[in-house]
Amino acid sequence: xxxxxxxxIGASSGRLLHSKVIDGKLKxxxxxxxxxxxxxxxxxxxxxxxxxxxxxxxxxxxxxxKGIDHTYLGIDTWAVDYVLINDHQEKIADPIxxxxxxxxxxxxQLTSKFSKELIYEKTGxxxxxxxxxxxxxxxxxxxxxxxxxxxFIPDYIGFILTGKQVTEVTNASTTQMLNLRSSLxxxxxxxxxxxxxxLFAPLTDAGTYLGxxxxxxxxxxxIPEVEVITxxxxxxxxxxxxxxxxxxxxxxxxxSGTWSLIGIETISPVNSQKAFLNNFTNEWGxxxxxxxxxxxxxxxxxxEVKRLYSNDMTFPExxxxxDDYEYFTSVLDVNDxxxxxxxxxxxxxxxxxxxxxxxxxxxxxxxxxxxxxxLAKSYQEELEHIEDIVxxxxxxxxxxxxxxxxxxxxxLTADLTNRTVYAGPNEATAIGNVIVQMxxxxxxxxxxEGRQLIENSFEIKKYEPRLG
Numbered sequence: 001x002x003x004x005x006x007x008x009i010g011a012s013s014g015r016l017l018h019s020k021v022i023d024g025k026l027k028x029x030x031x032x033x034x035x036x037x038x039x040x041x042x043x044x045x046x047x048x049x050x051x052x053x054x055x056x057x058x059x060x061x062x063x064x065x066k067g068i069d070h071t072y073l074g075i076d077t078w079a080v081d082y083v084l085i086n087d088h089q090e091k092i093a094d095p096i097x098x099x100x101x102x103x104x105x106x107x108x109q110l111t112s113k114f115s116k117e118l119i120y121e122k123t124g125x126x127x128x129x130x131x132x133x134x135x136x137x138x139x140x141x142x143x144x145x146x147x148x149x150x151x152f153i154p155d156y157i158g159f160i161l162t163g164k165q166v167t168e169v170t171n172a173s174t175t176q177m178l179n180l181r182s183s184l185x186x187x188x189x190x191x192x193x194x195x196x197x198x199l200f201a202p203l204t205d206a207g208t209y210l211g212x213x214x215x216x217x218x219x220x221x222x223i224p225e226v227e228v229i230t231x232x233x234x235x236x237x238x239x240x241x242x243x244x245x246x247x248x249x250x251x252x253x254x255x256s257g258t259w260s261l262i263g264i265e266t267i268s269p270v271n272s273q274k275a276f277l278n279n280f281t282n283e284w285g286x287x288x289x290x291x292x293x294x295x296x297x298x299x300x301x302x303x304e305v306k307r308l309y310s311n312d313m314t315f316p317e318x319x320x321x322x323d324d325y326e327y328f329t330s331v332l333d334v335n336d337x338x339x340x341x342x343x344x345x346x347x348x349x350x351x352x353x354x355x356x357x358x359x360x361x362x363x364x365x366x367x368x369x370x371x372x373x374x375l376a377k378s379y380q381e382e383l384e385h386i387e388d389i390v391x392x393x394x395x396x397x398x399x400x401x402x403x404x405x406x407x408x409x410x411x412l413t414a415d416l417t418n419r420t421v422y423a424g425p426n427e428a429t430a431i432g433n434v435i436v437q438m439x440x441x442x443x444x445x446x447x448x449e450g451r452q453l454i455e456n457s458f459e460i461k462k463y464e465p466r467l468g
Contacts, residue, residue: 016059032059074231098130124271124282132175170237242432256403263293304345321365400428
């Protein structure tokens with residue numbers, strides 16, 4: 001029976017999860033968890049990429065202790081951020097976080113030279129300041145000239161493990177630099193950021209075998225024999241593979257975590273004028289699909305409130321406190337850039353309520369209530385936009401990721417959208433990571449069979465809309 005390990009790293013934490021099929025059901029066990037976060041170094045918010053690599057090896061050592069001698073492994077992380085590699089195949093500096101303020105107002109700067117309409121026609125990707133296009137636009141050009149290769153975070157970790165360099169397409173598509181027609185990095189956009197196509201390793205599809213972990217790591221660490229598979233390395237792409245969408249009819253997904261991403265899975269991009277005006281994106285998915293979606297701020301706002309609040313309430317306790325107040329008393333635009341990385345999220349929320357002449361939340365319950373109300377309202381609006389743009393009615397909404405555990409928000413979403421909501425699994429990203437590995441190794445025939453396995457293996461909660 002094959003062992004599969006998903007390395008799933010998000011902006012606030014990472015984990016290694018061991019998976020295998022037992023009695024026809026997929027079993028997932030967390031074997032290592034660690035914290036992640038950026039730090040202010042040399043005037044920028046940077047990720048400690050070396051520490052993340054060390055945590056992967058620590059997790060693999062724990063796997064060996066559990067008796068795992070051989071395993072397949074896939075890596076998924078957040079998108080858009082990158083590591084520059086020099087001619088000696090060493091990182092030039094720790095990668096800068098997408099939340100760093102260096103890209104503020106850079107959309108306006110870049111699009112004064114190259115129109116938004118043309119960029120969207122080429123790429124089909126929504127305009128966000130965090131996109132790699134704007135990061136490279138303001139990148140230190142001296143460093144960029146020193147770079148032999150640019151590797152995105154999951155591809156860099158895979159390179160350290162195996163010595164092989166690739167650019168996995170689900171992650172690369174989020175850069176806003178891949179051309180929908182040529183399926184290559186767009187030459188005109190590369191010229192804008194003073195880069196060339198050879199800066200990037202070869203584009204590689206999800207489900208491609210990458211290679212074995214290098215012998216030097218087997219000598220240095222007591223780890224299993226590991227074979228790395230390039231999965232859908234953008235965590236949202238893996239999460240969508242992990243959606244147990246088996247109900248008949250058209251469905252939409254909501255990957256709910258630090259970010260909320262609501263959309264549909266399609267076999268062709270939707271880069272129409274209406275999609276452009278509503279700032280929807282066409283991220284590439286696994287196996288020739290696209291994720292037509294809207295990126296929404298998500299539970300990052302709640303995470304920041306928890307970080308700032310001195311009483312160390314748990315997330316369930318915060319959710320319970322929110323229920324003590326009437327919902328939709330104050331509703332904010334969660335996609336306002338003021339909430340991307342404010343000095344103080346609580347004060348930013350309060351100030352936004354003052355500016356819009358709404359009741360100002362004071363208690364922790366009122367603040368979380370405001371966030372949940374705002375998120376649910378945003379989900380409703382964007383689902384309506386999706387239906388209008390593609391001309392199809394969506395019957396079901398599948399919520400996956402950590403936010404699938406937030407029962408209050410799930411019910412509010414069902415109520416506002418007037419649709420049946422299916423919530424779970426919460427580890428959809430890691431599960432989707434494993435499903436791609438299993439398809440590569442012929443344990444599953446395709447994603448459809450994988451989704452059926454997910455539905456049979458995990459509890460999926462159902463929320464029906466309440467009337468009135």
